[in-house]
Amino acid sequence: MLQFYNTLSRKLEDFIPLEPLRCGIYTCGPTVYNYAHIGNLRTYIFEDTLRRTLEYAGFSVRHVMNVTDVGHLSDDADSGEDKIERSARESGRTVWDLARFYTEAFFRDAGELNILTPGVVCRATDHIDDMIALIKRLEERGLVYLSEGNVYFDISRFPPYGRLARLVPDSLRSGARIAVDQHKKNPQDFVLWFTKSKFENPSMLWDSPWGRGYPGWHIECSAMSMKYLGETFDIHCGGVDHIPIHHTNEIAQSEGATGKPWVRYWLHGEFLLLKNAKMSKSSGTFLTLADIKARGFHPLDYRYFCLTAHYRSQLIFSWEALAAARQARKNLEQRLGQLKAQAPEAGAVPPDSFSPAAQDFREKFCRDIGRDLGLPQALARLWGLLKEASLSPGEKLALALDMDRVFGLNLKAEEDPGEKPLPAAGEPEAPLIEALIEKRAAARKAGDFAAADQIRRELLERGIMIRDLPGKTLWFPASDAP
Ligand code: AMP
Ligand code: ZN
Numbered sequence: 001m002l003q004f005y006n007t008l009s010r011k012l013e014d015f016i017p018l019e020p021l022r023c024g025i026y027t028c029g030p031t032v033y034n035y036a037h038i039g040n041l042r043t044y045i046f047e048d049t050l051r052r053t054l055e056y057a058g059f060s061v062r063h064v065m066n067v068t069d070v071g072h073l074s075d076d077a078d079s080g081e082d083k084i085e086r087s088a089r090e091s092g093r094t095v096w097d098l099a100r101f102y103t104e105a106f107f108r109d110a111g112e113l114n115i116l117t118p119g120v121v122c123r124a125t126d127h128i129d130d131m132i133a134l135i136k137r138l139e140e141r142g143l144v145y146l147s148e149g150n151v152y153f154d155i156s157r158f159p160p161y162g163r164l165a166r167l168v169p170d171s172l173r174s175g176a177r178i179a180v181d182q183h184k185k186n187p188q189d190f191v192l193w194f195t196k197s198k199f200e201n202p203s204m205l206w207d208s209p210w211g212r213g214y215p216g217w218h219i220e221c222s223a224m225s226m227k228y229l230g231e232t233f234d235i236h237c238g239g240v241d242h243i244p245i246h247h248t249n250e251i252a253q254s255e256g257a258t259g260k261p262w263v264r265y266w267l268h269g270e271f272l273l274l275k276n277a278k279m280s281k282s283s284g285t286f287l288t289l290a291d292i293k294a295r296g297f298h299p300l301d302y303r304y305f306c307l308t309a310h311y312r313s314q315l316i317f318s319w320e321a322l323a324a325a326r327q328a329r330k331n332l333e334q335r336l337g338q339l340k341a342q343a344p345e346a347g348a349v350p351p352d353s354f355s356p357a358a359q360d361f362r363e364k365f366c367r368d369i370g371r372d373l374g375l376p377q378a379l380a381r382l383w384g385l386l387k388e389a390s391l392s393p394g395e396k397l398a399l400a401l402d403m404d405r406v407f408g409l410n411l412k413a414e415e416d417p418g419e420k421p422l423p424a425a426g427e428p429e430a431p432l433i434e435a436l437i438e439k440r441a442a443a444r445k446a447g448d449f450a451a452a453d454q455i456r457r458e459l460l461e462r463g464i465m466i467r468d469l470p471g472k473t474l475w476f477p478a479s480d481a482p
Helices: 039-057 083-091 095-112 128-140 169-173 221-230 239-258 288-294 299-307 319-342 356-370 376-387 393-407 430-445 449-461
Strands: 002-007 011-014 022-027 060-068 120-123 144-147 149-153 190-194 235-239 263-269 270-274 315-319 466-469 474-477
Touching: 002 263, 002 393, 002 474, 022 039, 022 169, 022 221, 039 060, 039 235, 039 288, 039 299, 039 319, 039 356, 039 393, 060 095, 060 144, 060 221, 060 376, 083 356, 095 299, 120 221, 120 430, 128 149, 128 190, 128 221, 144 288, 149 239, 190 239, 221 235, 235 239, 239 263, 288 299, 288 430, 299 315, 299 319, 299 376, 315 319, 315 449, 315 474, 319 376, 356 393, 376 393, 376 449, 430 474
Parallel strands: 022 060, 022 235, 060 120, 235 263, 270 315
Antiparallel strands: 002 011, 144 149, 149 190, 466 474
C-alpha cells in the first residue's frame, strides 16, 4: 500500500486510486521564457520519482504536464509584466521562437536528468479554446464578472476558496499583501481572460466572447488537466510556492465549473535553496544544469544529490554537497561493476527466483518508497544491500538494478563504468569546454552576446580558442592556433 502526504488534509493518507492500479497525475510544467533553474529541476525530479514509484508498484500512470508558453505574469498577482514578452523584447526575438527554444532546452535538461517524459505534454497556446470553454462554464454559473475589459473570478461566489492553503477568509480580505487592484471586488479575485493588456502590443492574442485578448495564467492548468484526466483525478503536484495562489485558484476554477471534487491527492515539493541567495528567474540569480555541467559534473550527480533529501524537506545546494553526491554515484557504479565481475556468467538473478533474504530486502525497499516516497531511506537501503553478506553477488546486482527503476540513476553495472576521470590540471577539460561552448551557443541564440563574449573570454583563460562554423563551433588549444 502506498501512502502520500496530502496537502489537502495535511496528513499521511493511504493512496486509493479512482480506478484500481491506474493513476492520473497532473504536474504544473515549465514556464518557457528562460532556462529551468536547478530548483525547478528538483521539483521535476521529485515528480519523476513519484511516477516511477507508482509504476514500480504496478500502476499504469497517465502523466500530464503543461508547458506555459503564454501570459505568465511577473508575480502571482494579476499585475506586472509578462515574462515571455519581456524576455522576447530583451533578446529581439519573437515570443513564439523564444517559447520553442526554451521548451526544447527544458526537455533536453529533463532527458539528461533521466526524467521520463510525461505521456501527455500540452502547450497552453494549443488549448486556448478549452480555456475559453471553461471560462464560459464559470460565467454560466455566475462565478465571474467583467471589469475594465477583463474577466475576473469572483472568490466570494466560491465559499471553499483557499481551503488548500488554509487561508482564513477574514485575512483574505483585510490583510491582503498584494497590491489592491481597483477593478477587483476582492483582493484575491484573479483574471481569467485579459482584453486590456498592461503591455503595449502583446503579440499573443486570440478572439474570445469577451474580446480579443489572452488567458490568465491559472486557467490553463484547470482546462488541460480536465481535458486529459477527467473532471476528477488522482494526483496533482508542484512546488510549495504554488499552494497559496496558483493551486488555490486552479481548484476554484475547476470545482467552480464542475461542482465536483477535482483533485484527490495534492503533493508538494519543498524548495531547493542556495546558501546565500534566493533562486529566482526574475532576478537572474539562478543556476542551471549547464552551470553544473560547466563545473565538470554529470547531470545524474545532481539527480543523486536530490535523492538524498526527502521531497518535503528544504534542500540547500552547495558545490561541496554536489561533489559528495558525485563521489557516491561513482562508488555505486564501481560497486555494481565489481558485482558484475563476481557473477559474470549468472549475471543478475531474475526477481522470481530471489532467495527469502533478497525478497525481504525488496519488501523493505517497497516500504521505504511506499511511505510518502522515502527516497533517502531507499538510497540508504541500497547501500545496505551492497554491504549485505548474506546475499549472492547476482542477487545484489538484480536488486540494485530493480531499485534503480525508481531512483532513475541509470545504473548499468558495467565493469568499467565508463566515466572519464576529471582531467588533471593543464590537460584539456573536454566535457567542461563542451558544456561552456553549448552555454555560449545558447546565449548567442537568445541574443545575449555579452554573456557569449564572457564565455569566450573564460575559455581563452583556460587556454582554449574557438572558431564558429555554420552550425557548429570548433575548439582547440590556443597553443595550436595558426
Ligand atoms: P515555474 O517554471 O516557475 O512555474 O516553476 C516550475 C516548478 O518549479 C514549479 O512546480 C515550482 O513550484 C517549482 N519551483 C520554483 N522554484 C523552486 C525552487 N527554488 N526549488 C524547488 N522547486 C521550485
Ligand atoms: Zn498549474
